[in-house]
Amino acid sequence: MIHPVDLIERKRNGEELPADELAEFVLAYARDEVPEYQMAAWCMAVYFKGLTPAETLALTDAMVRSGETVALGAAIGRKVVDKHSTGGVGDKTSIAVGPIVAACGVPLGKMSGRGLGHTGGTLDKLESIPGFRVELTTEEMIAQLRDVGVAIVGQSANLVPADKKLYALRDVTATVDIVPLIASSIMSKKLAAGGDAVVLDIKVGDGAWMKTLEDARVLAHEMLDLGLRAGMEVTCLLTDMDQPLGRAIGNALEIREAIDTVRGAGPDDFTELVLDASARLLAYSDLGIDVDEGRRRAETAVADGSAYATYERWIRAQGGDPDPHALPEAPVRLAVTAPRDGVVARLGALAVGVAVLELGAGRWTTTDTIDLAVGAVCFAKRGDTVLAGDDLAEVHARDEASAQVAVDAILAAYTIADAAPAARGIVLEVIS
CATH class of the missing domain: 3.40.1030.10 (Nucleoside phosphorylase/phosphoribosyltransferase catalytic domain)
Incomplete structure (x- = not known):
């Protein structure tokens, strides 16, 4: 029989948990036999102390065994x-x-x-x-x-x-x-x-x-x-x-x-x-x-x-x-235009992602409803030369007000410079 408090304390102290005890703890949680506050405490202990490769394997194996598998x-x-x-x-x-x-x-x-x-x-x-x-x-x-x-x-x-x-x-x-x-x-x-x-x-x-x-x-x-x-x-x-x-x-x-x-x-x-x-x-x-x-x-x-x-x-x-x-289309389109001549030195992925999220293309919470038609198309990417007034991107929105907010946010995600940044490919490294 496992004792959740004991497992939490031992992990908090940096100890390695035996595979069978860790697996039973996870499976018991899946069966609602371990309360969420105890599993939350264990997760926080892991956050600070980590898991050994053996513990990570035991955790993974237990999660696989918690339900059905497909071959x-x-x-x-x-x-x-x-x-x-x-x-x-x-x-x-x-x-x-x-x-x-x-x-x-x-x-x-x-x-x-x-x-x-x-x-x-x-x-x-x-x-x-x-x-x-x-x-x-x-x-x-x-x-x-x-x-x-x-x-x-x-x-x-x-x-x-x-x-x-x-x-x-x-x-x-x-x-x-x-x-x-x-x-x-x-x-x-x-x-x-x-x-x-x-x-x-x-x-x-x-x-x-x-x-x-x-x-x-x-x-x-x-x-x-x-x-x-x-x-x-x-x-x-x-x-x-x-x-x-x-x-x-x-x-x-x-x-x-x-x-x-x-x-x-x-x-x-x-x-x-x-x-x-x-x-x-x-x-x-x-x-x-x-x-x-x-x-x-x-x-x-x-x-x-x-x-x-x-x-x-x-x-x-x-x-x-x-x-x-047959794909849905948003009724409003607004251009994001270059404020000056130059080269795109940076296009912040997070800022663009959040701008599109705010348009309704994504969820803040799992219960949110999303708009499948809205989003943005970024024509100019890192290293591209642009002239003042060129279209950097295009916002696809449900209404003019949300479109303008997204235009401003995406423009702020662009950095236009005088010199091109160092080129790099999409695949940075391969590990196998």
């Missing part, structure tokens, strides 16, 4: 790949990667979440597609993977319920940004959801949880270790989130940009990330190819139209209308 690869008789991002501004990567990888003959199955705060959620973006259904049964998801090769769905209520409960508690007790708890939360969902290999996109910078490369490396190694111990193949991409990814920020706007990218006409930075992630997932597949060949096949699928054809089949399979013209 997608075993169900369809082939390796199934997955892709996950730690969240950022304008990050619609999975929506483009899925059909590209599937068009190359590799199934991608992903259980995804909704947005909160300035980071958008993949499910919200997909739900801007008229008719699109994110709630599939496990049987429906498996059948769709066999038939179409891609399925992105909502997380089952029975999948890692301990994590869902623990994350909600961390969110209201200022204990979200703890690397072992972030790593165990992400990897418990990946392991329970049944993928055989995963590419983890760890955002770094102004608009990300991880503000520095060093912090991102620590998180990457934690998640890599958890995946390898569980027999999952893992690659971590550390990617730039000092500015928004691509141009579009906002649900329907990001779907349009994902479609453009699958058709071969996406923004350079977003296209590069999509192709890099696709190449690495293809290298993990049953195809027996390396990353370079994976890149060539991904580029071919985009160029010959098979990736877009797969996108259309996927969206129809989940009840949606794949026609970009």
Whole structure:
């Protein structure tokens, strides 16, 4: 029998907790046998004292065992790949990667979440597609993977319920940004959801949880270790989130940009990330190819139209209308114009994300209703030369008043200088 006060005290004092005791503590919390105030106290102790690799593994394993698990690869008789991002501004990567990888003959199955705060959620973006259904049964998801090769769905209520409960508690007790708890939360969902290999996109910078490369490396190694111990193949991409990814920020706007990218006409930075992630997932597949060949096949699928054809089949399979013209549009558009000649030295991701959130494209709380049509498109990015009066960005809003507030906020996110900043790519580092 566990004694929560004893576990809290020992962790507060920096002791390593035995795996069986830690697991039972977490499972008891999932069964409502440990009160929230005691779990909150334990989380705060972890915040200050951390977890050892063995403790993080025990926590992750317990969260996986708290609910059902899915073995997608075993169900369809082939390796199934997955892709996950730690969240950022304008990050619609999975929506483009899925059909590209599937068009190359590799199934991608992903259980995804909704947005909160300035980071958008993949499910919200997909739900801007008229008719699109994110709630599939496990049987429906498996059948769709066999038939179409891609399925992105909502997380089952029975999948890692301990994590869902623990994350909600961390969110209201200022204990979200703890690397072992972030790593165990992400990897418990990946392991329970049944993928055989995963590419983890760890955002770094102004608009990300991880503000520095060093912090991102620590998180990457934690998640890599958890995946390898569980027999999952893992690659971590550390990617730039000092500015928004691509141009579009906002649900329907990001779907349009994902479609453009699958058709071969996406923004350079977003296209590069999509192709890099696709190449690495293809290298993990049953195809027996390396990353370079994976890149060539991904580029071919985009160029010959098979990736877009797969996108259309996927969206129809989940009840949606794949026609970009069916996406909702905001009634008001206002330009953000350059105040002077120069070069874009900086475009703050967080400021843009918050401006779009204020328009109604995201949620401050989990119960908020979002506006799927509103957002912004940033035409000028870091390193671009502009002239006074050029359009830096365009705000898509529900009314003139909210549009003007967003225009002012996004203009403040731009820094126009005389000299160009040092160039850097979207992928900062690869850890695998």
